[in-house]
Amino acid sequence: MWLGIDLGTSGVKSVIVDEDGAVLSQSTAALSVQRPNPLWSEQAPAAWWEATKASIICLPEKQRASVKGIGLSGQMHGAVLLDKTDVVLRPAILWNDGRSAPYCAALDPMARKFTGNLAMAGFTAPKLSWVRENEPEIFSATRKVLLPKDYLRLLLTGEKASEMSDASGTLWLDVAERRWSPEMLAATGMDERYMPALVEGAEVSGKLRRAVADELGLPVVPVAGGAGDQAAGAIGAGVTDPGQAFLSLGTSGVVFAASGGFEPAPENGVHAFCHALPDRWHAMTVMLSAAACLDWVTRLTGFTDVPSALEAAAYNDTPASKLPLFLPYLSGERTPHNNPSAKGVFFGMSQETGPAELVRSTLEGVGFGLRDGLDAMASKPDQLSVIGGGAQSEHWAQILADILVVPLIYRDGASVGPANGAARLARLAVTADSVADVCTQPPEQSRFCPKSNQDDRFAKFRSLYPALKSSFGEF
Numbered sequence: 297m298w299l300g301i302d303l304g305t306s307g308v309k310s311v312i313v314d315e316d317g318a319v320l321s322q323s324t325a326a327l328s329v330q331r332p333n334p335l336w337s338e339q340a341p342a343a344w345w346e347a348t349k350a351s352i353i354c355l356p357e358k359q360r361a362s363v364k365g366i367g368l369s370g371q372m373h374g375a376v377l378l379d380k381t382d383v384v385l386r387p388a389i390l391w392n393d394g395r396s397a398p399y400c401a402a403l404d405p406m407a408r409k410f411t412g413n414l415a416m417a418g419f420t421a422p423k424l425s426w427v428r429e430n431e432p433e434i435f436s437a438t439r440k441v442l443l444p445k446d447y448l449r450l451l452l453t454g455e456k457a458s459e460m461s462d463a464s465g466t467l468w469l470d471v472a473e474r475r476w477s478p479e480m481l482a483a484t485g486m487d488e489r490y491m492p493a494l495v496e497g498a499e500v501s502g503k504l505r506r507a508v509a510d511e512l513g514l515p516v517v518p519v520a521g522g523a524g525d526q527a528a529g530a531i532g533a534g535v536t537d538p539g540q541a542f543l544s545l546g547t548s549g550v551v552f553a554a555s556g557g558f559e560p561a562p563e564n565g566v567h568a569f570c571h572a573l574p575d576r577w578h579a580m581t582v583m584l585s586a587a588a589c590l591d592w593v594t595r596l597t598g599f600t601d602v603p604s605a606l607e608a609a610a611y612n613d614t615p616a617s618k619l620p621l622f623l624p625y626l627s628g629e630r631t632p633h634n635n636p637s638a639k640g641v642f643f644g645m646s647q648e649t650g651p652a653e654l655v656r657s658t659l660e661g662v663g664f665g666l667r668d669g670l671d672a673m674a675s676k677p678d679q680l681s682v683i684g685g686g687a688q689s690e691h692w693a694q695i696l697a698d699i700l701v702v703p704l705i706y707r708d709g710a711s712v713g714p715a716n717g718a719a720r721l722a723r724l725a726v727t728a729d730s731v732a733d734v735c736t737q738p739p740e741q742s743r744f745c746p747k748s749n750q751d752d753r754f755a756k757f758r759s760l761y762p763a764l765k766s767s768f769g770e771f
């Protein structure tokens with residue numbers, strides 16, 4: 297048995313996977329996000345740890361006792377600042393936090409040169425520029441900066457380590473060479489001593505501490521490097537070779553394509569990062585609020601939960617031409633606009649607009665945002681496997697297939713894709729099993745092909761951002 301732990305933004309998911317790759321059990325412990333100031337997005341690392349333990353302890357006792365290795369996956373880019381005794385100095389600044397935007401311009405030329413990526417506000421390095429200027433006492437006390445899942449690793453094993461896929465999202469990694477970049481570290485007043493050791497995703501990074509093992513009913517087993525949640529999702533979905541791609545419908549929305557090598561294309565905000573396997577890279581586009589918009593519109597409209605809101609949308613028959621258009625920029629946007637100050641908008645409301653129409657517009661607007669991401673990619677994938685919490689809705693699947701104009705494939709275990717990928721990396725780290733044997737595509741459950749043309753609505757959607765852009769910063 298292999299234990300995969302995925303530190304998502306909305307919760308920690310743990311899965312146990314057997315020798316044949318079947319997900320035997322899964323458990324989720326919810327997390328909340330704190331937004332104490334405009335553009336800020338934070339979580340307490342202590343809450344991650346409590347949720348991690350809560351999710352593991354709910355897995356069946358017998359399965360836990362049979363675990364042979366653990367893999368970690370997690371939300372990317374977040375900054376956990378530790379002092380010289382490994383005490384957390386402030387709440388973690390998350391991937392969808394836009395406060396560091398003013399520091400990106402200065403880093404951008406170097407980021408393009410040394411990492412092949414744009415300096416974007418959600419990445420880790422600009423966050424440290426913000427801390428250095430705005431919280432100088434915290435910056436001076438900082439001795440290590442860890443990514444979210446790597447903080448869990450520290451508590452699980454006592455080791456400070458990261459791996460290439462997640463480290464790519466810091467802007468401190470030389471992505472082509474898979475090593476820390478002294479130039480990028482110096483640009484934020486740091487050097488390699490602030491960074492954890494680097495391993496590959498399918499290498500062992502340490503061993504579970506005895507006390508933690510006893511508390512969680514686990515044996516003392518190796519913990520693999522793991523991956524950032526998107527690369528872990530790719531391993532779970534069997535997206536490892538050029539031409540393979542997936543769509544993630546988590547808090548964020550991601551189009552991820554495995555590439556033949558390191559192929560930087562920073563225009564339009566396409567990220568070129570290391571994959572979780574050695575000598576492999578990938579391209580991805582990221583929208584900051586995807587399924588997060590469903591939670592928001594559910595609260596806004598007063599439906600009891602996301603499935604009820606989706607059901608109301610499915611039964612609503614207002615002609616699509618009468619629906620408002622929704623710009624899904626509730627936390628700003630990364631790809632393609634690279635604008636943390638962009639805002640959510642309902643455009644075209646009328647007396648006929650009610651709760652179900654708003655939910656429908658939201659489902660559609662997230663689709664349009666994802667289409668913007670897909671169009672930013674250098675080449676369009678033939679099909680996309682779908683993973684993440686949003687993969688639970690067939691109604692949304694057809695809307696998305698129509699907008700994206702690409703077949704969408706729903707596979708077994710889609711909603712726990714990154715946790716499954718983390719478990720697979722643990723298996724690769726501990727056994728001699730091959731990537732081809734372990735990283736298979738899970739069986740197909742259903743397939744949604746484009747049926748109705750949405751290009752006219754999409755053109756209207758696209759016209760709104762340039763028209764509103766200059767006003768966003770004023771709010």
Ligand SMILES: Nc1ncnc2c1ncn2[C@@H]1O[C@H](COP(=O)(O)OP(=O)(O)O)[C@@H](O)[C@H]1O
Nearest residue numbers: 304305306307546547587590684685686688689
């Ligand atoms: N039945 C459902 N259909 C579609 N989306 C859903 C459903 N239930 C939950 N979700 C969405 O799943 C999202 C969480 O997905 P998940 O992949 O777990 O995110 P993260 O990894 O960011 O924590 C929530 O934002 C929620 O809107």
Ligand SMILES: O=C(CO)[C@@H](O)[C@H](O)COP(=O)(O)O
Nearest residue numbers: 304305371372391546547548
């Ligand atoms: O910023 C990115 C990827 O670059 C996000 O995808 C985060 O990694 C959060 O992922 P989810 O919580 O939405 O899975």
